[in-house]
Amino acid sequence: MSPDGIIRVALPNMDREAKEQHVIIIEAKDMAGLKGGLSGTTTVTITLSDVNDNGPKFQHKLYHLAVPESASIDSTVGRIMATDVDTGQNAEMNYAVEAGDGSDSFAVFTDSETQEGVIILKKPLDYESKRRFSIRVEAINRYIDPQLLSLGPFKDRTNVKINVHDVDEPPIFISPEYIFEVQENRETGAFVGAVIARDPDIANNPIRYSIDRQTDLDRIFDIDANNGTITTSHSLDREEVPWYNFSVSASEASDPKKVTSMSVHIRVLDNNDHAPVFPIPYETFVCENAKHGQLVQTISAVDKDEPSEGHRFYFTLASDAASNPNFTVRDNQDNTAVILTRRAGFSRREQAVYLLPILIVDNGTPSMSSTNTLTIRVCNCNNNGIGQLCNADAFFLPAGLSTGALIAILVCVLMILALVLLLLTLRRHRKDPQFVNEDDDIRENIVRYDDEGGGEEDTEAFNMATLRNSRVVREAKTRKDVTPEIQSLYRQSFRMSPDNVIFREFIRDRLKEADTDPSAPPFDSLQTYAFEGSGSIAESLSSSASVASDSDQHYDYLSDWGPLFTKLSDMYGNGGSDPAL
Numbered sequence: 001m002s003p004d005g006i007i008r009v010a011l012p013n014m015d016r017e018a019k020e021q022h023v024i025i026i027e028a029k030d031m032a033g034l035k036g037g038l039s040g041t042t043t044v045t046i047t048l049s050d051v052n053d054n055g056p057k058f059q060h061k062l063y064h065l066a067v068p069e070s071a072s073i074d075s076t077v078g079r080i081m082a083t084d085v086d087t088g089q090n091a092e093m094n095y096a097v098e099a100g101d102g103s104d105s106f107a108v109f110t111d112s113e114t115q116e117g118v119i120i121l122k123k124p125l126d127y128e129s130k131r132r133f134s135i136r137v138e139a140i141n142r143y144i145d146p147q148l149l150s151l152g153p154f155k156d157r158t159n160v161k162i163n164v165h166d167v168d169e170p171p172i173f174i175s176p177e178y179i180f181e182v183q184e185n186r187e188t189g190a191f192v193g194a195v196i197a198r199d200p201d202i203a204n205n206p207i208r209y210s211i212d213r214q215t216d217l218d219r220i221f222d223i224d225a226n227n228g229t230i231t232t233s234h235s236l237d238r239e240e241v242p243w244y245n246f247s248v249s250a251s252e253a254s255d256p257k258k259v260t261s262m263s264v265h266i267r268v269l270d271n272n273d274h275a276p277v278f279p280i281p282y283e284t285f286v287c288e289n290a291k292h293g294q295l296v297q298t299i300s301a302v303d304k305d306e307p308s309e310g311h312r313f314y315f316t317l318a319s320d321a322a323s324n325p326n327f328t329v330r331d332n333q334d335n336t337a338v339i340l341t342r343r344a345g346f347s348r349r350e351q352a353v354y355l356l357p358i359l360i361v362d363n364g365t366p367s368m369s370s371t372n373t374l375t376i377r378v379c380n381c382n383n384n385g386i387g388q389l390c391n392a393d394a395f396f397l398p399a400g401l402s403t404g405a406l407i408a409i410l411v412c413v414l415m416i417l418a419l420v421l422l423l424l425t426l427r428r429h430r431k432d433p434q435f436v437n438e439d440d441d442i443r444e445n446i447v448r449y450d451d452e453g454g455g456e457e458d459t460e461a462f463n464m465a466t467l468r469n470s471r472v473v474r475e476a477k478t479r480k481d482v483t484p485e486i487q488s489l490y491r492q493s494f495r496m497s498p499d500n501v502i503f504r505e506f507i508r509d510r511l512k513e514a515d516t517d518p519s520a521p522p523f524d525s526l527q528t529y530a531f532e533g534s535g536s537i538a539e540s541l542s543s544s545a546s547v548a549s550d551s552d553q554h555y556d557y558l559s560d561w562g563p564l565f566t567k568l569s570d571m572y573g574n575g576g577s578d579p580a581l
Contacts, residue, residue, distance in 0.1 A: 007044065016048040017085045052090035055154035056082040056139040063160045065119065069127040070167040077106060077119040082139035082156055084115075091115070092142040102133035102162065125164050128200060133162040170258040171197040171207050171250040178248075178264045180230070184238040184271050192221065192266060195228040197250035206253040212261065215246040221266070223248060230264070238268040239304045272364025276301040276313050278372045284339075285390055286354075287381035288346050296327065296339040296376060301360045303368075311335060311362065318357035318371050327356050327376065339374065348378045352390075 007024075024044050031037030058080070065078035084091040095108040095117035108119045117137060140155035173195060180193035199205045209228040211221060221244070222233045228248070244266040251259035284297040301313045315337035316322075317329050324342065331337045339356065354376040361369040379390040 007046075014048060016050050017054065020048055022046040022048075050087045050090055051148060052086050052141060052143060052145050052154070053148055054085045054090075055141060056084045056091075056093045056156050058082045058139065058156050058158040061158055063158060064163070065160060066163045066165055067121065067125065068165045068167050069125045070169060071121050071125060073121060073123065075121050077121055077162060078160075079111075080108075080117045080119065080137060080158060080160065081115075082117065082158075084141065089143050090141070093139045094142055096138050096140070098136040098138055098157070100136060102135040105133060106135055106162065108137055119160065119162075126200065127164050127166040128202060131164045133164070135160045135162065166201070168203075168255075168258065169200045170260045171199050171252060172260060173197045173250065173262045175262075178262065179267070180264070181267045181269055182232065182236065183269045184236045185273060186232060186236065188232060188235065190232045192230040192232060193264075194230065195223075195248050195250075195262065195264065197228070197260065197262075199252060205255070207250050208253050208256075210249050210251075212247040212249060216244075220244060221246065230266075236268050238270050238306070239274065242268050244268070270306045270308075272305050272307065272362065272366065272368055274304040275368040275370035276303040276311075276360045276362045277370050278302075278360075278374075281375075283375045283377070285377040285379040286341060286346055287379055288348060289381065290341050290344065290346060292341060292344045294341045296341060297374065298336060298338050299358065299374065300336045303362055305362070305364060305368075307362075307364055309363075313363075314361045316359050316361075318359045321357050324356070326354060329358060339376075346378045348380065348390075351378065353377050 005026075005028075007026075022045070024046070025041055026044055027039055027041045029037050029039040059082070060080075063078070063080050067075075067077045071077070080095075082093060082095075084093060093110065093115060095110050097103050097106060097108050097119075105121065105123050105125070106119055107122050108117045110116070111118055117139065119135075119137075136157060137160055138155055138157050144154050174197070175195075178193065178195050182190065182192045195209065197207050197209070199207065206226075207228075208225050209223050210225060211223050213219065218234070220232065220234050220236070221230055223230050228250070230248075246264055247261045248264050249259050249261045251257075279300060279302045282297060282299055286294075286296050290296075299315065301315075303311055303313070305311075313335045315329050315331045317324060326342055326346075328340050328342050329337050330340060337358075356374040356376055357371050358374055359369055359371050361367055377390045
């Protein structure tokens with residue numbers, strides 16, 4: 001220690017890993033240390049800081065690990081450990097698999113918490129092809145001080161032996177997918193292709209094949225359970241279904257639970273089995289003043305088939321119309337053709353419509369053909385060549401108006417007429433009476449009310465529904481708010497007829513019925529009754545006697561009963577409580 005109290009290292013190459021702390025006692029004296037002077041002591045603790053002067057060391061020079069062949073990619077195979085006596089970041093390290101056997105099948109990374117090396121799987125394993133792997137793993141410090149490189153090395157190596165364990169695996173297909181082609185219209189049972197699967201285990205168990213019927217609901221194909229041969233069970237039509245997709249399963253014969261599925265795609269190849277036809281029903285016209293060689297219509301064709309080299313159509317007149325003097329066909333060599341006039345001048349009155357048969361042939365093998373009819377109408381055209389009159393009945397068509405448009409207009413007119421008839425029917429139904437029937441005798445429906453009822457609370461006096469409906473049968477019910485009182489106001493009068501007693505009884509019965517009827521209004525009313533007595537001065541009171549046999553019935557009963565009612569009124573009072581009526 002220097003006189004100024006500076007502490008210096010006395011020994012070279014101090015090692016923190018050997019001894020991290022040093023404790024020393026310092027004494028200080030005055031009077032230059034002479035006798036009689038005073039002194040004091042203190043304790044000083046010196047801690048050595050770490051430098052990266054040590055490399056990692058594996059705990060073992062050889063590690064043994066095991067992994068099943070069914071292990072998935074990136075799954076952990078095992079852990080190895082290297083230690084470093086340094087601390088902090090000086091002890092951090094990286095692991096790596098050195099190039100060599102197994103370096104493409106395994107990888108290693110560092111666990112940041114435990115500083116262990118974690119070995120993982122990089123590619124699938126197969127016990128039957130390789131059962132053991134030997135790899136070399138290196139651990140190296142992550143941070144190295146360049147000034148301390150001379151103290152190295154700062155890395156270590158170890159060997160790792162990995163054994164692969166056998167697992168009973170399901171069958172595997174030799175191809176990742178299968179694509180087959182089959183010609184359409186083949187006979188039932190035609191060969192399509194074969195799928196092949198094998199048992200990857202040493203036992204090499206037999207394989208059984210089947211089609212997943214959830215993906216082949218119509219059972220279009222069959223498969224041989226023993227060899228995987230696929231055949232057709234129905235005739236195929238490319239124009240209906242060009243592709244089929246379904247799944248095939250392969251399972252071990254001894255363990256059906258060990259099963260693998262694979263997708264199968266079948267393309268149906270085309271046969272030339274459809275003839276070309278017009279894409280639409282052509283209907284055109286020619287003007288009466290048409291010239292020789294004038295264009296009438298451009299036509300084309302379509303074909304459901306799909307030849308590998310594309311479509312090529314040929315247009316000619318049908319054999320029975322090859323010598324047609326009116327029209328001819330010129331093939332444009334581009335799958336279209338034009339119809340030209342062969343003469344000048346046409347007459348609607350001589351012939352209004354021409355039916356031109358056109359033969360269309362394709363380039364398939366074998367070639368297919370069809371005869372299509374082109375309808376040509378003769379029209380009277382304007383100066384612009386637009387047909388205005390296209391039949392012999394002088395029916396003028398607006399320019400550009402087709403037959404389809406005329407049909408549409410006619411349908412609209414018919415719909416409007418139907419709607420008008422429906423509205424008229426509904427209006428007639430609204431005007432019909434709701435409650436009165438033509439056969440009802442309205443002679444008992446003339447009722448007059450001249451009194452005020454009991455207000456909203458008066459629900460017992462009468463029922464409005466009864467007043468409205470003449471069909472309601474009146475029952476003899478006693479009214480609760482009116483006590484029936486029959487007042488016989490007999491007056492001496494002229495002698496009307498020999499049957500006046502019958503009328504008195506009739507009127508009395510009607511008065512009693514009105515007073516005891518709960519549905520009758522609670523005030524005086526004028527009621528007219530149709531009654532036919534014997535010996536009436538009005539002779540017959542029947543409705544049939546008041547009209548002629550060849551005339552309509554009339555209901556002028558007051559005029560027929562006028563004299564009689566006047567005398568009866570003098571004889572009897574009204575049936576209500578008010579004698580003033």
